[in-house]
Amino acid sequence: EPEVTQTPSHQVTQMGQEVILRCVPISNHLYFYWYRQILGQKVEFLVSFYNNEISEKSEIFDDQFSVERPDGSNFTLKIRSTKLEDSAMYFCASTPPGGAQPQHFGDGTRLSIL
């Protein structure tokens, strides 16, 4: 069964550094998402992406965050200058075209900011 894959599984970064989290969505999917889950809290929506542009973003997704689909298969989340509070699990998800469809999630990247 096709899967959403995310790399790396764990990223440790110094505060203030830039970090890029990578995702390969399922190949025929057209909608892409990033969510995060801070330890002990609920899964929170960050951003959705369709047709090479952001379609929706949350209040969390400020100017420090950006997303890109650089080559037709990868979907990346960049955090420009990381803060301690960015430490979380980051999940990528994708959905196929058409109607109400479930989002399929990757296994996440654990981001630890030191």
Next chain:
Amino acid sequence: DQQVKQNSPSLSVQEGRISILNCDYTNSMFDYFLWYKKYPAEGPTFLISISSIKDKNEDGRFTVFLNKSAKHLSLHIVPSQPGDSAVYFCAAKSQGGGNKLTFGTGTQLKVEL
């Protein structure tokens, strides 16, 4: 922001019995609801969904019930198996609100032998 609530952080059930996981929501614009299962160190795995035009959807051992007037949905697992032990998340999508999902806090299900 407590638009989707799962009031039971944990549930323990014997193997072979029914597991009932509950979810309440406050946003009347939600029109599509999903249940995900999550094991440690893995991402959420889609289980079953229901549109707001239905009140029941069944897939094998999993059945989701939606009570729109009460803004309540539940997931029934029959019979429960030890492999069902995981965290279960309820999620909802808003009509006209794009495709973003709003998640509940999850319920840890433990199925005991």
